[in-house]
Amino acid sequence: MGMFSLSAMLVAALIAIAIMSLFGDNALFMSGLLQGAWLTVQITLLGSLLAVIMATTAALFRLYGAPPLRWLAVTYVEFFRGTSALVQLFWLFFVLPLFGISMDPFSVGVLGLGLNIGAYGAEVVRGAVQGVHRGQWEATTALNMTRWQALKRIILPQAFVAMIPPWGNLFIELLKSTALVSLITMSDLTFRAKTINDTTMQTIPIFTLALLTYLVMSLTITIGMRWLERASLRGMVRGRGR
Amino acid sequence: MSADIWSWSYTLEILPILANAAIVTIEATLISFVIALVLGLVLAVLRMSGAVIGWFASAFVELVRSTPLLIQIFFIFFVLPRFGITLDAFTAGIIALSLHYGCYCSEVYRAGLEAVPRGQWEACTALNFSSWNTFKNIILPQAIPPIVPALGNYLVALFKDTPLLSAIAVAELVQTAKNLGSENFRYNEPMTIVGLTFLVLSLVSAAGIRWLEQRLNRRSVR
Numbered sequence: 001m002g003m004f005s006l007s008a009m010l011v012a013a014l015i016a017i018a019i020m021s022l023f024g025d026n027a028l029f030m031s032g033l034l035q036g037a038w039l040t041v042q043i044t045l046l047g048s049l050l051a052v053i054m055a056t057t058a059a060l061f062r063l064y065g066a067p068p069l070r071w072l073a074v075t076y077v078e079f080f081r082g083t084s085a086l087v088q089l090f091w092l093f094f095v096l097p098l099f100g101i102s103m104d105p106f107s108v109g110v111l112g113l114g115l116n117i118g119a120y121g122a123e124v125v126r127g128a129v130q131g132v133h134r135g136q137w138e139a140t141t142a143l144n145m146t147r148w149q150a151l152k153r154i155i156l157p158q159a160f161v162a163m164i165p166p167w168g169n170l171f172i173e174l175l176k177s178t179a180l181v182s183l184i185t186m187s188d189l190t191f192r193a194k195t196i197n198d199t200t201m202q203t204i205p206i207f208t209l210a211l212l213t214y215l216v217m218s219l220t221i222t223i224g225m226r227w228l229e230r231a232s233l234r235g236m237v238r239g240r241g242r
Numbered sequence: 243m244s245a246d247i248w249s250w251s252y253t254l255e256i257l258p259i260l261a262n263a264a265i266v267t268i269e270a271t272l273i274s275f276v277i278a279l280v281l282g283l284v285l286a287v288l289r290m291s292g293a294v295i296g297w298f299a300s301a302f303v304e305l306v307r308s309t310p311l312l313i314q315i316f317f318i319f320f321v322l323p324r325f326g327i328t329l330d331a332f333t334a335g336i337i338a339l340s341l342h343y344g345c346y347c348s349e350v351y352r353a354g355l356e357a358v359p360r361g362q363w364e365a366c367t368a369l370n371f372s373s374w375n376t377f378k379n380i381i382l383p384q385a386i387p388p389i390v391p392a393l394g395n396y397l398v399a400l401f402k403d404t405p406l407l408s409a410i411a412v413a414e415l416v417q418t419a420k421n422l423g424s425e426n427f428r429y430n431e432p433m434t435i436v437g438l439t440f441l442v443l444s445l446v447s448a449a450g451i452r453w454l455e456q457r458l459n460r461r462s463v464r
Binding site (some may be wrong): 215 | 297305307311312314316317321324402405406408420429430436437440
């Protein structure tokens with residue numbers, strides 16, 4: 001969808017929340033949901049940060065690391081992409097304490113989701129780095145740059161542009177996976193919706209408001225990433241249009 | 243020491259129970275995926291058809307893709323009964339999964355349909371084909387093979403999302419593992435077995451998709 005339609009949907013969702021809050025107890029529900037939403041935002045931000053770090057490390061290990069590092073990266077990616085995110089969270093939460101490692105639910109949520117999305121991101125980073133034209137590497141050799149200098153100054157900045165749209169999708173994926181932490185006792189947006197529903201039984205407004213709140217958050221991410229993409233393309237001369 | 247962490251007799255005892263639960267998981271996956279494939283195609287066609295309907299279909303896809311599956315499952319399970327539609331947990335879960343993945347599949351179909359060269363449509367007009375005939379016999383057979391891998395990825399993704407059904411107490415793998423864990427105070431064995439089952443089944447289906455992809459590429463001459 002275009003930037004205009006996305007912005008229109010964002011405004012419409014915000015207006016719908018505002019109008020719904022005028023009726024009955026909805027304003028009360030909304031303030032409860034917003035407390036949960038703040039936790040959702042925190043987990044999303046920290047998880048995204050961890051995911052980006054893990055993805056970049058794993059991709060670079062896989063591309064340029066010594067064989068043991070390469071195998072480590074491949075195992076990490078295949079393991080976290082091959083098993084269910086919820087099973088990973090349950091495993092970190094229920095099984096790891098048996099080996100003497102206990103973490104609070106917040107850390108489990110950030111770690112589990114960050115590692116999970118990081119594994120998907122590793123393939124995105126790898127694809128983007130490999131997508132940089134070969135001639136760029138050759139030019140850095142001609143200019144006598146070290147491999148690290150070439151990567152840092154020439155290759156990664158160009159790969160960065162190609163990574164933005166798929167990372168946008170992954171951040172939304174992560175935002176949506178945060179709903180899973182409600183199942184390991186964290187009171188995020190989904191958990192709040194469920195508990196408020198259990199006590200008040202006002203199912204329709206509560207879940208509608210929760211859905212709208214998620215919609216607002218993911219549209220914000222989509223619009224933000226589109227903006228970032230546009231900003232980083234500025235001044236870049238490429239074959240395909242701007 | 244190691245006997246404390248992992249008990250083989252307990253493992254043998256719970257294996258048949260988990261195998262039964264695995265059947266529920268696979269059932270849910272296959273039924274939802276078939277519905278999602280049909281729904282996705284319908285949504286993709288709607289999006290390409292009229293301006294107004296197309297916009298609504300796009301907005302619907304955007305809405306479903308932007309909100310978490312878990313809350314959609316809750317929505318269908320808890321909200322629909324308010325409108326007089328009471329569903330058992332399994333059916334509600336199937337509806338939620340197929341709606342969610344139907345929207346993802348519609349994006350894949352759209353990419354496939356848009357990749358068919360314009361000339362194919364024009365040639366059909368020249369040959370006086372009806373639009374239904376054109377779509378069924380000319381466009382779809384060209385649009386589907388290239389998108390099989392992408393659809394296959396969503397099959398694996400859907401499979402890995404079935405544990406969410408445990409939130410509305412469908413007795414699939416994770417729910418069963420959780421129940422076994424809380425009955426016996428041993429989470430280690432059931433959770434690990436479930437994790438491994440998912441890993442093995444995902445890897446096997448990924449290999450299957452790769453094989454299918456190669457077969458399809460061999461057949462279509464480009």
